[in-house]
Every structure is written in C-alpha cells, then in structure tokens.
Amino acid sequence: MTLVCYRCGNETENGARCACGEPLWLKTDATGFSWPAFVRTRSESELEPKQEPTSGLWRYADLLPTEPLPGVGAAVGGTPLARTERLDEYAGCRLWVKDESANPTGTFKDRGSAVGVAHTLESSVGADANGSWVGTVSHGNMAMSMAAMSASAGVSCLVLVPDDIPTERLGHIDQYDPELVQVEGAYGKLYYDSLELPGVRFVNSDTPYRVAGQKTTAYEICEAFATAHGDPAGSPFDGSGPGIQVSESGESADSSDSPDAIVAPVSSGGHASAIWKALRELREANLLDSAPRLYFVQAAACDPIARAFRADADEVRSVEGGDTIAYSIANSDPPSGNRVLAAVREIGGAVLSVSDGAILDAKRQFARRAGLCVEPAAATTLAGIRHLSKSGEISQDERVVAVATGTGFREQSASPTAPRSVPLSELAGRVRSLVSDA
Amino acid sequence: MTLVCYRCGNETENGARCACGEPLWLKTDATGFSWPAFVRTRSESELEPKQEPTSGLWRYADLLPTEPLPGVGAAVGGTPLARTERLDEYAGCRLWVKDESANPTGTFKDRGSAVGVAHTLESSVGADANGSWVGTVSHGNMAMSMAAMSASAGVSCLVLVPDDIPTERLGHIDQYDPELVQVEGAYGKLYYDSLELPGVRFVNSDTPYRVAGQKTTAYEICEAFATAHGDPAGSPFDGSGPGIQVSESGESADSSDSPDAIVAPVSSGGHASAIWKALRELREANLLDSAPRLYFVQAAACDPIARAFRADADEVRSVEGGDTIAYSIANSDPPSGNRVLAAVREIGGAVLSVSDGAILDAKRQFARRAGLCVEPAAATTLAGIRHLSKSGEISQDERVVAVATGTGFREQSASPTAPRSVPLSELAGRVRSLVSDA
Numbered sequence: 067m068t069l070v071c072y073r074c075g076n077e078t079e080n081g082a083r084c085a086c087g088e089p090l091w092l093k094t095d096a097t098g099f100s101w102p103a104f105v106r107t108r109s110e111s112e113l114e115p116k117q118e119p120t121s122g123l124w125r126y127a128d129l130l131p132t133e134p135l136p137g138v139g140a141a142v143g144g145t146p147l148a149r150t151e152r153l154d155e156y157a158g159c160r161l162w163v164k165d166e167s168a169n170p171t172g173t174f175k176d177r178g179s180a181v182g183v184a185h186t187l188e189s190s191v192g193a194d195a196n197g198s199w200v201g202t203v204s205h206g207n208m209a210m211s212m213a214a215m216s217a218s219a220g221v222s223c224l225v226l227v228p229d230d231i232p233t234e235r236l237g238h239i240d241q242y243d244p245e246l247v248q249v250e251g252a253y254g255k256l257y258y259d260s261l262e263l264p265g266v267r268f269v270n271s272d273t274p275y276r277v278a279g280q281k282t283t284a285y286e287i288c289e290a291f292a293t294a295h296g297d298p299a300g301s302p303f304d305g306s307g308p309g310i311q312v313s314e315s316g317e318s319a320d321s322s323d324s325p326d327a328i329v330a331p332v333s334s335g336g337h338a339s340a341i342w343k344a345l346r347e348l349r350e351a352n353l354l355d356s357a358p359r360l361y362f363v364q365a366a367a368c369d370p371i372a373r374a375f376r377a378d379a380d381e382v383r384s385v386e387g388g389d390t391i392a393y394s395i396a397n398s399d400p401p402s403g404n405r406v407l408a409a410v411r412e413i414g415g416a417v418l419s420v421s422d423g424a425i426l427d428a429k430r431q432f433a434r435r436a437g438l439c440v441e442p443a444a445a446t447t448l449a450g451i452r453h454l455s456k457s458g459e460i461s462q463d464e465r466v467v468a469v470a471t472g473t474g475f476r477e478q479s480a481s482p483t484a485p486r487s488v489p490l491s492e493l494a495g496r497v498r499s500l501v502s503d504a
Numbered sequence: 505m506t507l508v509c510y511r512c513g514n515e516t517e518n519g520a521r522c523a524c525g526e527p528l529w530l531k532t533d534a535t536g537f538s539w540p541a542f543v544r545t546r547s548e549s550e551l552e553p554k555q556e557p558t559s560g561l562w563r564y565a566d567l568l569p570t571e572p573l574p575g576v577g578a579a580v581g582g583t584p585l586a587r588t589e590r591l592d593e594y595a596g597c598r599l600w601v602k603d604e605s606a607n608p609t610g611t612f613k614d615r616g617s618a619v620g621v622a623h624t625l626e627s628s629v630g631a632d633a634n635g636s637w638v639g640t641v642s643h644g645n646m647a648m649s650m651a652a653m654s655a656s657a658g659v660s661c662l663v664l665v666p667d668d669i670p671t672e673r674l675g676h677i678d679q680y681d682p683e684l685v686q687v688e689g690a691y692g693k694l695y696y697d698s699l700e701l702p703g704v705r706f707v708n709s710d711t712p713y714r715v716a717g718q719k720t721t722a723y724e725i726c727e728a729f730a731t732a733h734g735d736p737a738g739s740p741f742d743g744s745g746p747g748i749q750v751s752e753s754g755e756s757a758d759s760s761d762s763p764d765a766i767v768a769p770v771s772s773g774g775h776a777s778a779i780w781k782a783l784r785e786l787r788e789a790n791l792l793d794s795a796p797r798l799y800f801v802q803a804a805a806c807d808p809i810a811r812a813f814r815a816d817a818d819e820v821r822s823v824e825g826g827d828t829i830a831y832s833i834a835n836s837d838p839p840s841g842n843r844v845l846a847a848v849r850e851i852g853g854a855v856l857s858v859s860d861g862a863i864l865d866a867k868r869q870f871a872r873r874a875g876l877c878v879e880p881a882a883a884t885t886l887a888g889i890r891h892l893s894k895s896g897e898i899s900q901d902e903r904v905v906a907v908a909t910g911t912g913f914r915e916q917s918a919s920p921t922a923p924r925s926v927p928l929s930e931l932a933g934r935v936r937s938l939v940s941d942a
C-alpha cells in the first residue's frame with residue numbers, strides 16, 4: 067500500500083512519518099465507491115474474498131487495506147447511533163450519540179487495532195501467526211484494545227507502559243496476556259522510538275493502519291444519515307450498527323444526507339485525522355452533498371491543539387500538561403496535532419477545550435438523560451457541544467453527532483448519598499406516596 | 505396482550521404468575537413469521553408504525569409486544585456473534601460467542617428492560633411519561649439496566665435493593681438517577697411482594713415483558729445461522745449484530761440452519777425460559793429444521809436448578825446458597841426454575857453446575873484466546889461446554905454458541921506479577937531477544 071503525507075503530498079511505501087515530519091496515512095482511491103448493499107444475489111461459490119460475509123467495520127472492505135481479522139476482530143464496529151432527544155435541551159441542538167462502547171473492549175480503539183493487527187497478520191506471509199509481533203505504546207484503552215485483538219487473532223503483542231502505571235490498570239491490560247514491558251525513562255519519547263524497534267510492527271495512536279480502521283466511525287455515521295430514506299441499501303434500518311434511530315416523535319435524520327456536525331474528543335489526533343480522511347473519501351465518492359463541520363474537544367488542563375487553534379497557529383506546540391479526569395486524552399505533545407488543525411481548517415469547525423467541571427456534568431447528563439455510562443474523555447463531546455450552542459456556533463435545529471469514544475464501566479461510580487432505607491412492612495405505603503408525589 | 509402458562513395452558517389478561525403458581529409469558533402467534541428482510545421498497549410516507557426504521561432487537565417487531573423504546577433503548581440487541589476458533593480446543597467443539605456485553609449497559613438484561621419499559625410507556629395512555637413508573641428488584645446488572653433504559657426514555661424507575669448492598673455497586677446503579685430504596689428484611693421475599701405494589705409496573709427477572717425482550721438473543725443466533733447462505737435477507741453479512749463471523753479458514757456456520765447447542769448461564773430462569781420460548785416460536789414459524797439443544801449452567805455453590813435436574817425432579821427446591829464469584833447468578837430460589845426444567849426436557853439438553861475454579865479458568869481463556877473480558881457468570885458457559893465435551897455430551901465437530909451474558913469491565917482485574925522493567929536505553933536489545941525467542 068502507498069502512504070502519503072496530507073501536507074506535502076509526498077508518497078512512500080513504508081514508515082509512519084513523512085520526511086517533512088508530518089504523519090503519513092494510506093493512499094485510498096474512493097472514486098466510484100458506494101454504500102455497500104445488503105442484498106446478496108450471488109451464491110457463495112461465486113464470492114471473491116472481499117465479498118465474503120462481513121460484519122461491523124469490515125462491510126467497508128472496498129476502502130479498507132486488509133481482510134477481516136479473525137475472532138472478535140471481525141465483530142468490531144457497527145456500533146449503535148442513538149437519537150438521544152432527552153439531551154437536546156442540555157446540548158442545545160438535535161443530538162445523536164455514536165456509542166463506541168459497544169466495541170469488544172469498550173472503546174473506538176478496537177477499530178484501529180483490528181485493522182492494524184490484521185495488517186501484521188497478512189504481512190507475516192508464510193510465517194505462523196504466532197511468529198509475528200505487533201506492539202503499541204499505551205497504558206490505557208489502546209493497550210487493552212491491542213492486547214485483546216491480538217489475543218483473539220493469535221498474534222503476539224508487545225505493550226510498552228510507563229513504570230509508574232497504576233497496578234489496577236495494568237491488570238485490565240494483562241488479562242489478555244500480552245508481553246508487558248515497563249519502560250524506565252522518558253515515556254513520551256517512546257512514541258517515535260518504538261517505530262524504529264526491530265521485528266515488531268507498532269500500531270500507535272495515529273499510525274497509518276490505525277487511522278485506516280478508525281475512519282470507519284465516520285463512514286458509519288454518514289451512511290446512517292445518507293441512507294435514512296429507505297434507500298434500497300437499507301442499512302440504517304436493519305439492526306446493524308450504523309443504523310440510525312427514530313425518535314419518540316417519529317422524526318428521523320432524513321432532511322439531509324449528512325449531519326451538520328460531528329464532535330469527538332481529541333488526544334494524539336489520530337482519530338480526528340481518521341474522521342477527516344473518511345469525509346475526504348466520501349466526498350471523492352460523491353456520497354456527501356455537504357460535509358459535516360468537525361469539532362474536536364480537549365480537556366482544558368491539557369489542550370495543546372485547542373491552544374494552537376485559538377492562536378491561529380500553523381503548528382501545535384507541546385505543553386506542560388496538568389491533571390484532568392479525562393486522563394485518556396491528556397496528550398501534551400500530540401503527534402497528529404498539526405493534521406487536526408489542517409482538518410478543521412479545510413472542512414470547517416474548531417478545536418476547543420472544556421473544564422473538568424463541565425466534563426463531569428456532561429458525564430452525569432449522559433447517564434441521567436441518555437442511559438449511557440461514558441468515560442470522562444467521551445463526555446468532553448457533550449460539554450463541548452453545550453459550549454458551542456451557547457456561543458451560537460451550533461444552532462438549536464442542527465443535527466449533531468457526539469462520538470462517545472469509550473465506556474465508563476471501568477471506572478468507579480460516585481457512591482450516592484445514602485438512599486432511604488425502608489422496613490419491608492412499610493414499603494407499600496412508601497411506594498404509594500412516591501408515585502402520587504411524582 | 506394475552507398471558508399464558510407454559511404448564512397448565514391457562515390464559516389470563518393480567519399478572520405475572522399463573523393460578524398454578526408457575527410464571528406466565530405472553531401468548532405469541534408466530535405462524536407465518538419469516539426473517540425480516542433488509543430491503544425497504546416503500547417510501548416512508550407509506551410505512552406503518554411497525555415498519556418504521558428499526559435497529560437491534562426491534563427488527564423482530566412482528567414478534568414483539570411493544571414499539572421500540574426511545575433513546576438508547578432503540579439500540580439494544582443486534583449484538584455480535586463471534587467465531588472464536590482459538591477457543592475450540594479448550595471448549596472441545598466449534599465455538600461461537602454471542603457477545604451480550606455490546607448492549608448499552610453491558611449485559612443481556614437491556615433486552616428485557618427495553619421491552620419492559622416500552623410496555624409501561626405505552627400503557628400510560630395520555631399520561632406524561634414521567635407520570636409512569638417501572639420498578640425492579642435487583643442489586644446488580646438488572647438494576648443498572650432498568651435504571652438506564654428508564655432514564656433514556658424519561659420513565660420514572662424504582663429500584664429495590666437490599667440494605668447490605670456494597671456502596672460501589674450502589675454507585676453503578678445510582679448514576680442513572682433512579683429512585684433507590686433499600687429494603688430492610690427478607691429481600692428474597694420481595695420478588696413476589698413487589699408484583700403487588702401499587703402504581704408501579706415491576707419488570708423482574710422472569711416477568712412476561714422481560715421474557716419477551718430476552719427471547720431475541722435466541723432469534724439473533726438462529727437467524728445468523730439460518731441465513732448464513734447469502735439468503736436475500738442477507739442479515740448475517742451486513743454489519744448487523746446477528747451477523748455471523750467468518751473464521752480464519754473461511755469456514756462459516758453454513759452446514760445447517762441452526763447451531764447444535766446454545767449454552768447460557770441460568771439464575772432466576774427468566775433468560776433460559778426466553779430462549780426456550782424463542783425456539784418454540786421459530787419452530788412454529790417453520791424456521792428451525794432442528795432445534796439446538798439447550799444447556800444452562802449454574803455455579804456449584806448455588807445450583808438449585810441443576811440439583812433438581814440431576815435428581816430428575818419435577819420441582820426445583822430452594823437451597824442454602826453459598827458464595828460464588830459468579831454472584832450475579834446466585835439465585836437460591838429461582839422463580840422460573842421449574843420452567844427451565846421443562847425447557848431442557850422438551851428441547852433436549854441439561855442443566856449443570858461448575859466450580860468457581862472452572863469459572864475463573866474459563867474467564868481467563870475468554871480473555872487470552874478470544875479477547876473478551878466477561879463477568880464470571882458469563883464464563884460459566886465456557887466452563888460448562890468444556891465439561892460437556894469432556895463427558896462426551898458435546899462432540900468436537902458440533903457448532904456450539906456460548907451466550908456471554910455480561911461484561912467483566914465493572915470488575916477489578918487481577919494485578920499481574922510485576923512485569924520486567926527495562927531502561928529506555930536497553931529497550932531495543934530486549935525487544936530483539938523477545939522477538940527471536942518467540
């Protein structure tokens with residue numbers, strides 16, 4: 067596969083970074099691509115590999131660089147898009163939530179991990195899968211995702227973690243039995259060093275094959291809106307992940323072929339870059355009348371990309387990151403930061419940051435008004451949308467998709483103020499008053 | 505809707521239990537039902553409510569008693585079915601895993617909660633949704649699921665928990681902001697008492713509308729196998745939950761229209777009853793050539809149904825349940841226990857129990873060979889399958905589906921033995937030896 071630099075356009079066959087220093091992504095020809103149809107008229111005997119039964123993100127086989135990964139890797143993607151009307155007032159718009167917690171390890175990371183591991187599997191020609199190694203530099207969601215996808219496919223996985231990682235989180239990664247190595251010293255530097263390590267294909271936060279998998283989040287969102295008219299492809303209505311939900315009032319996102327805005331957290335810039343790449347490809351395929359605006363959100367305590375955007379700078383400078391509850395997006399030196407600036411400037415949108423207080427309140431609203439338990443990093447989306455609608459950047463009637471990137475199940479929930487305790491004998495009376503009070 | 509008793513056949517319009525003492529379920533006419541097609545040829549203006557765009561379990565609208573629930577409730581079901589070849593040797597058969605952790609609150613409970621809450625919403629005719637109350641007796645997954653589905657739909661939810669519930673778990677439930685009431689006294693007795701409480705529709709573990717939602721797990725499994733031939737309905741291949749995965753070798757479950765066996769944990773017997781009901785309906789619709797055998801698994805420390813099965817008894821007697829890591833299925837007095845006995849005797853199969861040691865080992869294998877982090881209760885399936893294949897009850901070439909009922913993300917993972925710590929300067933050498941050792 068050919069790799070290309072988004073900025074200088076240089077092409078190469080290998081590597082993750084361009085000579086100009088910017089990250090590379092895979093060159094994809096989307097000309098003539100159309101949304102996959104569901105009806106299969108040809109018998110299996112006639113099917114080409116690419117036309118084998120697929121599910122999840124693999125339905126976009128024509129725009130993906132690998133075959134489906136075996137095991138749970140084949141089940142990645144195809145996540146629900148829920149119409150969450152009860153959050154509209156808080157969000158200040160018509161809100162849909164793309165629930166990435168439905169992926170096998172509970173986060174969007176599985177999309178990039180599955181494609182990254184599949185690439186390694188295919189590259190180890192002749193070699194026994196166990197002879198091939200993938201690696202990643204992460205001590206959070208990406209580490210769990212890479213370890214799980216590798217375990218399921220029978221590929222060896224090396225996970226480099228800092229030596230101060232909490233043992234609790236180490237346990238979540240270790241359960242999938244990767245090769246865990248704690249690295250003493252400048253962990254931040256490892257992102258670049260790891261790409262030079264011998265014999266292991268590192269799938270880091272914004273490397274080309276990860277971006278290739280991560281772009282499918284945006285495909286699914288756009289497909290759900292684009293085909294919401296009962297198009298023969300039928301995708302949004304068939305029980306599949308990309309399916310768009312119909313609201314209480316029977317309203318569906320059918321007044322346009324795309325949402326007005328897509329909002330996601332941003333850390334390294336890999337996912338944000340992937341969403342941009344997906345929109346570029348869909349535009350090339352003439353599947354987008356109007357591209358949604360892109361808003362990427364950071365935690366105020368560590369917001370190098372938002373700072374550069376506010377300063378209208380061309381380059382993101384690393385910052386002295388502070389603590390935030392959204393620790394999984396606290397990247398003080400984002401390797402794809404400049405690419406994110408390019409994305410919002412080309413498509414339209416912004417990079418903004420929100421306070422931990424706003425993130426916590428948004429997380430609470432996700433649970434209380436949408437029934438979704440998200441991690442703080444994912445809650446930055448709703449906090450950002452609320453900020454944007456208050457400032458008039460997003461209007462009440464606009465259709466906005468928040469990408470809820472990860473589950474909050476792995477975190478402790480705040481214990482409630484002790485609820486009333488009632489003797490069994492007094493329960494009926496208690497319930498009667500409760501119901502009449504309401 | 506008419507309710508009917510599986511045992512004496514008595515019909516009634518209300519209640520959850522038959523005069524004979526056994527649990528009721530909804531009377532469903534499945535004659536003429538066929539797998540939903542995906543292609544939609546009629547314009548939206550012509551669509552009847554039942555034909556509105558649906559996703560997840562709602563695609564089975566013709567066999568469901570309610571309209572889709574708004575919010576995330578509309579995204580319940582449609583979970584992945586993964587072909588997990590790397591577990592075949594351990595399981596002793598050809599294994600597929602139905603990953604119920606992909607539901608919004610991470611467990612199969614969402615299916616029954618969504619239909620149960622939707623029923624309450626529809627029953628409160630004219631009344632503001634906030635004027636209607638649902639309730640449940642649970643201090644675990646079902647409580648979280650009911651609280652989330654209600655929050656998302658704007659229905660008030662009463663959750664009755666014992667007064668000795670761990671505050672940590674109370675927090676997981678409380679985040680969705682239900683009315684939490686701790687009940688002092690005989691908590692076990694509450695299952696029956698709650699059904700008599702005024703003004704609140706209780707959706708307990710095996711009540712009719714919960715069973716109606718829970719049966720969709722079996723629909724999805726059977727549909728995936730039945731349509732794995734590229735049937736025009738195309739469902740298994742379209743990125744939808746019921747999609748069946750193609751294995752590394754290109755093998756798919758296409759040699760029959762149904763799996764040889766479905767294996768699930770059993771606690772109250774509600775889910776097990778629902779799986780049985782689904783198979784009865786699919787048989788009535790002539791969609792099953794051969795019904796899969798049903799195996800239900802309990803933890804040895806609390807296994808009243810398995811005991812009754814082993815003793816070839818007609819009635820399940822309550823037991824003095826001991827502690828088990830599979831606490832979420834430790835029901836010492838299962839309200840649908842007798843119905844589960846009837847299920848395996850009619851369809852064929854068994855109820856068995858496995859030790860905590862076997863459960864822990866199976867949980868480890870789920871993570872290490874399938875990349876799935878499941879709760880101990882869900883791991884009983886793999887432990888049970890291993891036991892059944894060793895005893896010759898399941899053969900190596902049989903196609904078996906394990907229903908992984910819930911996520912393990914909410915539990916602490918065992919911390920690993922401290923991994924090697926390597927100075928940055930020595931990393932390259934360490935990696936080189938690692939890769940060559942492999």
